[in-house]
Amino acid sequence: MKTIAVIAPGAMGSAVALRLTGEGARVLTALDGRSEATRARAAAAGMEAAGDEALAGADIVLSIVPPAEAEALARRLSPHLAAAARKPVYVDANAVSPETVRRIGGIVAATGTPFLDGAIIGLPPKPGTPGPRVYVSGDDPAPAMALRELGLDLRVCPGGVGAASSLKMSYAGINKGLTALAALMVLAADRAGAGEALLAELAENEPQLLARFAKGLPDMVPKAYRWAPEMREIAGFLGQDEAGRQVFAGNARLYERLSGDDGTEDIAALLRFAQTAAGRG
Amino acid sequence: MKTIAVIAPGAMGSAVALRLTGEGARVLTALDGRSEATRARAAAAGMEAAGDEALAGADIVLSIVPPAEAEALARRLSPHLAAAARKPVYVDANAVSPETVRRIGGIVAATGTPFLDGAIIGLPPKPGTPGPRVYVSGDDPAPAMALRELGLDLRVCPGGVGAASSLKMSYAGINKGLTALAALMVLAADRAGAGEALLAELAENEPQLLARFAKGLPDMVPKAYRWAPEMREIAGFLGQDEAGRQVFAGNARLYERLSGDDGTEDIAALLRFAQTAAGRG
CATH class of the missing domain: 1.10.1040 (N-(1-d-carboxylethyl)-l-norvaline Dehydrogenase; domain 2)
Structure with a gap:
């Protein structure tokens, strides 16, 4: 069973998580300091609360946060990524500029963790629809392909980090x-x-x-x-x-x-x- | 026979003039200092060269010029409009702001000439098509209605001077x-x-x-x-x-x-x- 960390359980994150859990994945998320409404939404999507160490130990880390928080999340997880014996692939799927995502990629790469630029285009997935296109770009998109088997409309965007953004x-x-x-x-x-x-x-x-x-x-x-x-x-x-x-x-x-x-x-x-x-x- | 002054014979002005002459109107325009190409285009549209006094003596004056020249045209014609025994209706059909068209309206109104705000929406008329919508707004759109009988898609835009613009x-x-x-x-x-x-x-x-x-x-x-x-x-x-x-x-x-x-x-x-x-x- 694949373990995917989806941070955070917002409207997009929880809808993506529901798709992934529906296809049999285990989905972890961060809930410290979040509201009851957010916890309820995460639970409804089948997401499990996890600490940063466990998040960094997933197979894939999907960062889906407000653009202004994307870099801070990478910084927060980086010591745990550095310490992880088996590295996940870290996908930054946020609406950030190529310059910002390259900076985030640098933070993640410094921990020895493979990094992909990601972009979600379209509305959150609803049951019975293909859902938004999830583009990834970077040196080796292969590790993200598991997301396609888990029901996401995953696509490779030609070009390196920055192309998807x-x-x-x-x-x-x-x-x-x-x-x-x-x-x-x-x-x-x-x-x-x-x-x-x-x-x-x-x-x-x-x-x-x-x-x-x-x-x-x-x-x-x-x-x-x-x-x-x-x-x-x-x-x-x-x-x-x-x-x-x-x-x-x-x-x-x-x-x-x-x-x-x-x-x-x-x-x-x-x-x-x-x-x-x-x-x- | 109606006499319409169409200034100037640009791409839009000459296409409008061709429609009007095709429906039996006499169309005057200003050709002083214009290139051979412009004169040829005016001639092809059936337009006749006329001095400012004759232009001001038309039934309708249609100003169709680059936006930056709209006010200067009104100033140039104003002494002739003031002197005209029978006033035309002056329609400013340019892509100018409501503020600019109100200033132009003030210049024209000071000569005792009725004024309408105008707006041409769409591409120049081609034979066999209805052509662009020609909107007019102002106190009394009736005198411009002759343009509808002359083949233009004339429409009244509710509101005073400024509404069409x-x-x-x-x-x-x-x-x-x-x-x-x-x-x-x-x-x-x-x-x-x-x-x-x-x-x-x-x-x-x-x-x-x-x-x-x-x-x-x-x-x-x-x-x-x-x-x-x-x-x-x-x-x-x-x-x-x-x-x-x-x-x-x-x-x-x-x-x-x-x-x-x-x-x-x-x-x-x-x-x-x-x-x-x-x-x-």
């Missing part, structure tokens, strides 16, 4: 950048009294985009607080491209505003637009 | 902002060696967006120099929304880079991506 950044940039663009323009049209006219014009000439916004804007609302730092990672990913950094700094700022107290009226306007749009679809 | 800004912001987003992410993925992986991921999970990019990126290339100032107008339109201003300042910067000497390699990379994408479609 680059794919994730560019794909997420298109999707979440488009939602940001829609929010900006819907709000601006609304402020100018042209919201209805914009909706009618889109319904007639861009029905696919309008349908996307009708679903995408409400889906964004509860995630805006997470998307803000992800937009900053994408700005970092854009590195030398000053125009792109500016665009994604603006996107980050938008999602920060929408997830804060100042965003209440904007959110209401976006939900009204999406509801009317859905009614026309 | 707001619709144009928000619609163009979505379309041209999405092309900018695609360009940024394709270039970033390409630099990181993940261009092929991004294309494959889009082909599988976002085929409609990929098809749009395959067409939209090459279409953008010859227009990037015009889109840069249009992005700045949209940044102005976003006014109080600092996040949005930042996004569109970045979009302007991108289109400036792509239309300059520094953009050659980026353009080549975008065209390669679009060509491969079209091959998969």
